[in-house]
Amino acid sequence: MGGPFHELLVDEILKTTMDVCRTMLDCHVEAGTPRWEEGETGSTNGVAAMIGLAGKYSGNGIVVCSPEAACTLAGRLLTTRFENVNEEVLDALGEIANMIVGNIKTNLWSRLGEMGLSTPTIIHGRDFTTHTTGKHPWTVVPFHLEGQIFHVQMILTATPLLPASI
Amino acid sequence: MDVLIVDDSAAIRKILQRVLAQTNLSLGKVFEAGDGQEALNTLQANRVDLVLSDINMPIMDGLQFLAALKAKSEYASVPVVMITTEGSQAKVMEAVNLGASGYVKKPFTADHIQEKLRAVLPR
Numbered sequence: 001m002g003g004p005f006h007e008l009l010v011d012e013i014l015k016t017t018m019d020v021c022r023t024m025l026d027c028h029v030e031a032g033t034p035r036w037e038e039g040e041t042g043s044t045n046g047v048a049a050m051i052g053l054a055g056k057y058s059g060n061g062i063v064v065c066s067p068e069a070a071c072t073l074a075g076r077l078l079t080t081r082f083e084n085v086n087e088e089v090l091d092a093l094g095e096i097a098n099m100i101v102g103n104i105k106t107n108l109w110s111r112l113g114e115m116g117l118s119t120p121t122i123i124h125g126r127d128f129t130t131h132t133t134g135k136h137p138w139t140v141v142p143f144h145l146e147g148q149i150f151h152v153q154m155i156l157t158a159t160p161l162l163p164a165s166i
Numbered sequence: 167m168d169v170l171i172v173d174d175s176a177a178i179r180k181i182l183q184r185v186l187a188q189t190n191l192s193l194g195k196v197f198e199a200g201d202g203q204e205a206l207n208t209l210q211a212n213r214v215d216l217v218l219s220d221i222n223m224p225i226m227d228g229l230q231f232l233a234a235l236k237a238k239s240e241y242a243s244v245p246v247v248m249i250t251t252e253g254s255q256a257k258v259m260e261a262v263n264l265g266a267s268g269y270v271k272k273p274f275t276a277d278h279i280q281e282k283l284r285a286v287l288p289r
Contacts, residue, residue, distance in 0.1 A: 023273035024181075077177055088176065095175040098222070099272045102251025106271075109254045117251070119174060119224050 005156050008111075009139040010034040012104040013152045017143060020099045025076035025145075032142035032149070046070060047085060048123045048130060049097035053105055055115035058159045061101030062130060063093060065150035072148050085124055094120030100152060112156075168194040168212070172205040172219040172231065173249070178272075182218055182249070185276045189283060202231025209235070214244065216287065218279075221250040221257065229260060236265035245286040249274065 014031055021029045046066040053059050065073065071082040074092035082089050098120050105115050132138070132155055140153040171182050179198045186193055197212055199205035203226040205219070217235065221228035228248060235241045245267040250257075253271040261269055267286040270278055 020273045023275055074177070078180060091175055092177040095177045098175070099251050102222070102272070103253065106251070106253040114254065114256065117222055119222060 004136065004158075006036055006137075006139050008108070009104075009154045009156065010141060012107055013100070013139065013141045013154060016100050016103045016107070017141070017152050019103070020096060021076075021143075021145070024096070024099065025073065027076055027145060030144040032144060034139065034141045036137040037140055037153070038137045044128055044130075045126045046124070047090065047093050048128070049090075049093040050121045050123070050130075051097050051101040052118035052121075053101070053115045053156065054118075054159070055113055056159055057112045057115060057156050059154060059156035060132070061097065061104065061152070061154045063097040063100065063150060063152055064130070065093075066148065067124075069145070069148035069150045072146055073150060076145075090122045090124055094122045101154070104154070167191050167216060168197070168214040169216045169218065170197045170199065170205060170208060170212075170214045172199045172202065172217065172223070172228065174200050174220065174223040176200075178220065178249075182279070185279045188276060189280050191283070191287075202226030202228060202234070205231055206234055209238075209241070213240075216283075217244060217246040218249055219246060221248055221252045221261070229257075229264060232261065232264045232266060247282055247286060249279070 021027050044064055047070040048062050048064045050062045067085045070085050070089050070093055074089040075082050077092045102117055136157050138153045138155050140151055142149055142151050171179050173179050197208050199208050201223040219228045247268040248261045248266050249270045251272045258269050268282045270282050
């Protein structure tokens with residue numbers, strides 16, 4: 001079963017990712033079938049650009065892709081060609097994640113209240129997984145761009161209240 | 167016209183440089199900074215006529231930078247345009263109250279930026 005905001009997050013991920021790709025990457029992306037993944041997402045080789053959200057509700061938004069897809073996305077953003085993942089590609093992926101997650105946060109403001117947004121953290125490597133503690137699953141939406149696939153995944157849950165004495 | 171671009175993303179700084187070059191502004195030097203503190207340091211040695219700044223940045227964010235900048239009498243009338251994913255009404259109002267001349271939400275097109283620059287720059 002999906003998390004408490006699964007349907008809402010699917011709608012927002014679809015809308016915002018397509019808007020960011022159309023406006024900043026000058027391209028149309030095709031969405032695949034949304035799904036949820038319990039606790040830990042599958043093994044990844046490539047790049048994960050992660051943004052934290054914190055407020056009455058908290059969580060994470062991540063753009064995950066292969067090195068080839070990272071080069072394609074960064075190349076579209078900067079209108080240049082990248083053969084390998086380098087600092088510029090990682091920075092571009094961080095900014096793409098920032099725009100997607102930041103706009104989802106803004107769009108959810110009227111329902112979930114103000115949330116703070118972290119600066120991007122970008123992981124690049126082989127055979128890593130993203131894991132979250134707690135019971136709620138990730139909402140994952142795949143997108144297809146120029147023969148490559150990238151995933152936008154989010155998790156959002158109510159932040160536990162701290163005891164008044166703390 | 168000398169311009170300062172403040173954004174922690176080198177990609178966005180590069181895109182904004184390109185957008186500025188496409189305008190009909192008589193562009194002089196374009197300085198770059200990765201956060202608000204670096205921007206203030208840059209302005210200690212250089213004078214600019216326009217500032218484009220992100221909000222969410224490490225070390226010193228864009229709103230802290232804007233407040234510090236507008237506290238300097240020589241920058242009170244220099245236009246500052248915030249370019250950010252922070253699109254909530256509260257953030258927009260906070261930036262306007264601190265002295266921002268304009269606000270552009272990411273994602274943006276070159277037209278969005280150019281239209282905003284036409285609105286905030288003196289004719």
